[in-house]
Amino acid sequence: MKTKIKFFIPLFFFLTTLSRAQLSTDSLSFGRQSFGVPSVLSLFDKQLNTYSSKTKFNFRGGGKKVFWGVSENYQTTLIKSSVNHLKDENNFKALGELIFSPFLSTGILLGSNVYSDDRKLSINNTAVHNASLFTRFSAGDIFSIIPYGGYSFNSQIGEKDKGFVYGGEMRINKFNFAYSQIFLKAKYHNEDILPRRNLIREISGKLKNNLNDYSQNLFFVSYNKQRKDFYFGTDSLTRSTFGITNNIQSRTETKYLLSDQFKFRDPSSNWLFNFGGYIFWRNIDRSTRYILKENINSSSFDSDIEELKLNLGSAVTYNSRSLSGFLKMNYSERNETHRAKRIEGANPIFFDEREELEKQKNNHSQLVTIYSSLNYSITSKDKILFNLLHRKLRYDTPSEKNYDDRDELLTLFNLRYERKFFPFFNYFLEFEGSINHIVYIFAQRSSNNNIQRVLKLSSGGEYVTRILKWITSAEVSANYTVYDFEDINPNIKSFVFRQFVLRDSTELRITTPTYFKVNGYIKLSEQGDFKWSDFKSRPSRYVEEVYVVPEFVYRWRKMIFGSGIRYFSLTTFHFNNDFALVRFKSYKSIGPLSEIRIELKSLMFSLYGWYEHVIYEDNSTRELVNLKINARWNF
Numbered sequence: 001m002k003t004k005i006k007f008f009i010p011l012f013f014f015l016t017t018l019s020r021a022q023l024s025t026d027s028l029s030f031g032r033q034s035f036g037v038p039s040v041l042s043l044f045d046k047q048l049n050t051y052s053s054k055t056k057f058n059f060r061g062g063g064k065k066v067f068w069g070v071s072e073n074y075q076t077t078l079i080k081s082s083v084n085h086l087k088d089e090n091n092f093k094a095l096g097e098l099i100f101s102p103f104l105s106t107g108i109l110l111g112s113n114v115y116s117d118d119r120k121l122s123i124n125n126t127a128v129h130n131a132s133l134f135t136r137f138s139a140g141d142i143f144s145i146i147p148y149g150g151y152s153f154n155s156q157i158g159e160k161d162k163g164f165v166y167g168g169e170m171r172i173n174k175f176n177f178a179y180s181q182i183f184l185k186a187k188y189h190n191e192d193i194l195p196r197r198n199l200i201r202e203i204s205g206k207l208k209n210n211l212n213d214y215s216q217n218l219f220f221v222s223y224n225k226q227r228k229d230f231y232f233g234t235d236s237l238t239r240s241t242f243g244i245t246n247n248i249q250s251r252t253e254t255k256y257l258l259s260d261q262f263k264f265r266d267p268s269s270n271w272l273f274n275f276g277g278y279i280f281w282r283n284i285d286r287s288t289r290y291i292l293k294e295n296i297n298s299s300s301f302d303s304d305i306e307e308l309k310l311n312l313g314s315a316v317t318y319n320s321r322s323l324s325g326f327l328k329m330n331y332s333e334r335n336e337t338h339r340a341k342r343i344e345g346a347n348p349i350f351f352d353e354r355e356e357l358e359k360q361k362n363n364h365s366q367l368v369t370i371y372s373s374l375n376y377s378i379t380s381k382d383k384i385l386f387n388l389l390h391r392k393l394r395y396d397t398p399s400e401k402n403y404d405d406r407d408e409l410l411t412l413f414n415l416r417y418e419r420k421f422f423p424f425f426n427y428f429l430e431f432e433g434s435i436n437h438i439v440y441i442f443a444q445r446s447s448n449n450n451i452q453r454v455l456k457l458s459s460g461g462e463y464v465t466r467i468l469k470w471i472t473s474a475e476v477s478a479n480y481t482v483y484d485f486e487d488i489n490p491n492i493k494s495f496v497f498r499q500f501v502l503r504d505s506t507e508l509r510i511t512t513p514t515y516f517k518v519n520g521y522i523k524l525s526e527q528g529d530f531k532w533s534d535f536k537s538r539p540s541r542y543v544e545e546v547y548v549v550p551e552f553v554y555r556w557r558k559m560i561f562g563s564g565i566r567y568f569s570l571t572t573f574h575f576n577n578d579f580a581l582v583r584f585k586s587y588k589s590i591g592p593l594s595e596i597r598i599e600l601k602s603l604m605f606s607l608y609g610w611y612e613h614v615i616y617e618d619n620s621t622r623e624l625v626n627l628k629i630n631a632r633w634n635f
Contacts, residue, residue, distance in 0.1 A: 030109060030134055030146050030169060035060040035069030035095065037634055044629040051078040067097040067107075090114045097136070105136045109148070123230060127155040130165055145170045154193045156231050159246055163193040167200075181208040195289075196229035196248060215264045218276075220257070227252040238292045248289035249302075256281045275314030282307040293345050298353040302341045309334045325374040334365045360402045366394040381421075387414040403444040409437045427461040439484075447492055449484040460503075469507040476500050482532040496530035496537045499523060513555050520548035528575075542573040542581055549593060560597040565590065566610045586617040589624075604632045 036058050043054040053076055060069040071093045079085040090112070097107030109132045117124040132150030149166040167189035175182040182205065189200035204222035211217060227250060234247035261276030285304040313330035338358040342351060374386040393408040416430040436452040460473025479497040486492045500523070507517040523546075528539035551564025569588045573581040591611035598605045609627040616622075 030095070030136065030148070032067055032069065032095070035071055039635070040633045042629070042631045044627065046625065046627045048624060049080040052076070065099050067099060069095045086118050088114070088116045102140060103138060106134065108133055123157060125157055129153045132165055141173055142175065143172050152191055152193055157246060159231050161193040161196055163191065165191050179210045197227065198229060199227045201225040214266060215262070218261045220259045222257045224255045225252070234290070235295070237295055238290055241292055242290045244290060250287045250289070252285045254283045270318050270320045272317040273314070277310070277312035280309040291343060293343065296343065296346045296350055298350045298357070301343060301351060301354040303358055304339055304341060306337045307334065322377045323375070326372065328371045330369045332367045336363050338362055360399045362398050364396045368392045381419060383418045385416040388412070403440070403442040405441040407439045411435045424465050425461060425463045428459065430458045432456045447483070447485055451482050453480045454478070467509045471505045472503065474502045480530060480532065482530070494530045494532060495527060497525065497527045499525045515553045515555065517553060518548065518550045522546055539575050539579065542575070544571045545569070551593065558599045560595070562595040564593045566593040583617070588615045589613065602634045606630045
C-alpha cells in the first residue's frame with residue numbers, strides 16, 4: 001500500500017493538541033559549565049554473578065586569570081559464568097584556560113575515551129586520545145567564538161591512526177531586540193586521522209518572540225551532519241588485493257529540524273492554549289571503502305535510509321482552585337525509505353536482490369494520540385483524579401513481500417479517589433484498565449490478531465503518627481488476551497493472567513533513635529487458557545511469591561544503621577488433570593541484611609548488603625553475597 005505524507009490537517013488539531021520537537025543536545029566541547037560542582041562519586045553493585053562499579057569525579061578551580069577543570073567517568077562490569085565477561089568504559093576530560101580579559105582567553109583541552117569488551121563483537125576495543133589548543137573570544141555569557149586545533153591518536157580493533165583535529169565553535173546565548181530573543185549555536189569539527197576521517201557540522205537557532213503579555217512564539221531550526229569512519233573485519237581476498245588489515249565503512253547521518261510553537265494565556269481567565277508542530281528529515285548513508293568487484297554478492301552493496309516525519313499538535317489547559325485539567329491531541333506521520341547503492345561494474349542480479357531486501361524495510365505510519373486529565377477537589381478532604389489516553393496507529397509497508405501492515409488501537413484509563421479521613425490517615429481507591437487491539441492486514445500474519453484487555457482494582461492507605469508509620473495497599477488485576485483466529489490455528493491459545501498483590505511497609509518507633517520496620521509483599525498469580533465467548537478458563541500455572549524484610553534501624557543525626565533478615569521465596573505450581581496443584585519448582589532465599597547510610601552536608605555514603613542461603617526444589621543449596629556501595633563527596 002503506497003501512501004504519502006499528507007500535509008492537510010483539520011484545523012481543530014491546532015486548537016486542541018500540543019506538539020514539541022526534540023531539540024538537539026549540546027555538543028559544544030569547550031564550555032566551562034561542563035565541569036560542575038567539585039565532587040567524587042563511587043558506586044559498587046554485586047548481585048548474583050554480576051559485579052559492576054562506577055567512579056566519577058569532577059574538579060574545577062582557578063580565579064579571575066585562570067580556570068581549570070577535570071572530569072572522569074569510569075565504568076566496569078564483570079559477569080562470572082563458565083566464561084567470564086568483562087566490559088570497561090572510561091571517559092576523561094581536562095580543560096586549562098588563561099584569561100587575559102573578559103573578552104579574550106586561551107587554553108588547552110585534553111580528552112580520552114577508551115572502550116573495551118572481551119566479547120567477539122565487530123567493534124570491541126576502541127581508544128581515542130586527543131589534545132587541542134583553543135582561543136576564546138567572548139562577550140561575557142552572551143556571545144563566544146572558539147577556533148581550535150590539535151592532534152588525535154585513535155585505536156580501533158588493533159588499527160592505530162593519528163592526525164590533526166581542527167574546527168571552531170560559536171554560541172549566542174541570548175541576544176535581545178524589540179520583543180524577541182535569539183539563541184544560536186554552531187560547530188565545525190574535522191578529524192583527519194588518516195586513512196579515516198570524522199566530521200561534525202552543526203548549526204541551530206531559536207527565536208523566542210513575546211508577542212504581548214499574553215502570547216509567546218518559539219521558533220527553532222537546526223542542521224546536523226556527522227560522519228564516522230570505523231574499521232570492520234573483511235575476507236582474506238579483499239585484504240590481500242588492497243593490502244589492508246581491516247576494511248573501512250563510513251556512516252554519515254544528516255538531520256534537519258524545523259519547529260514552531262505558540263502559547264496563549266488570558267490573564268482574566270484560567271485557560272491556557274498551546275499549538276505547534278515540527279518537520280524532521282534524516283538521512284543515513286553507509287559506504288564501504290574497499291569493494292572487490294570480482295567477489296560481490298547481495299550483501300556487498302551499501303545502503304542509505306531516509307526518514308521524514310511530520311508532527312502537529314496542541315493542548316488546552318484549565319486551572320482553578322478546585323478543578324484542573326488538560327486535553328492534548330497529537331497527529332504525526334512518518335515515512336522511512338531504504339535503498340541499496342549501486343556499485344559500478346557489479347552484476348545487476350545481485351544488486352536487484354539487495355534492492356528488493358531493502359524495499360521490504362520501507363514503511364509509512366500515521367499516529368493519532370488523544371490524552372486528557374482531570375483533577376477535581378470535591379471537598380477539602382475528597383479528591384477525584386481521572387486520566388484517559390487513546391491512540392491509533394496505522395502502519396503500512398509498500399513492498400508486496402512485507403506482511404507487517406497493521407492497525408493498532410490502544411485505550412488506557414485511570415480513575416482514582418482519595419480521602420483524608422484524619423490528619424494522620426489518607427485512603428485511596430483506584431480503578432485502571434486498558435484495551436489494545438492489533439489487526440494485521442494480510443493473511444500471512446493475521447493469526448497474530450488479538451485483543452488484550454487489562455483491568456486492575458487497588459485500594460490502600462497511609463497512617464502516619466509520631467510513633468507509627470504504616471503504608472499498605474492491595475490490588476487484584478486480570479489480563480485477558482484473546483486471539484481472533486485461534487479456532488483455525490490450534491497452536492495459538494488465548495490466555496488469562498490473574499494476580500493478587502498485597503504490599504505493606506510498617507515502621508514502629510521503639511525509642512527516639514531506634515525503629516523497627518518491616519517491608520514486604522505477597523503475590524499470587526494464575527495463568528491459563530481462556531475462551532472469551534464463554535468467559536471460561538482452564539488454569540495451567542500458579543505462582544506464589546513472598547518477600548519480607550524485618551529490620552531494626554538506629555538513627556543518629558544524619559546517620560542510619562540497620563540490621564535485619566531478608567526472606568524471598570518463589571514457588572511454581574502446575575495443574576494436573578484433576579486441576580489439583582502440583583509443585584513444579586521452588587526457590588527460597590534467607591539470610592542476614594545490613595545497611596549503613598551517612599548524609600552530611602558534603603558527604604553521602606551508603607552500604608546495603610545481604611547474604612543469601614538459597615534452597616532449590618531438590619534441596620540443593622547455594623550461598624550468595626550481594627552488596628551495593630554508594631559514595632559521593634561534594635567539596
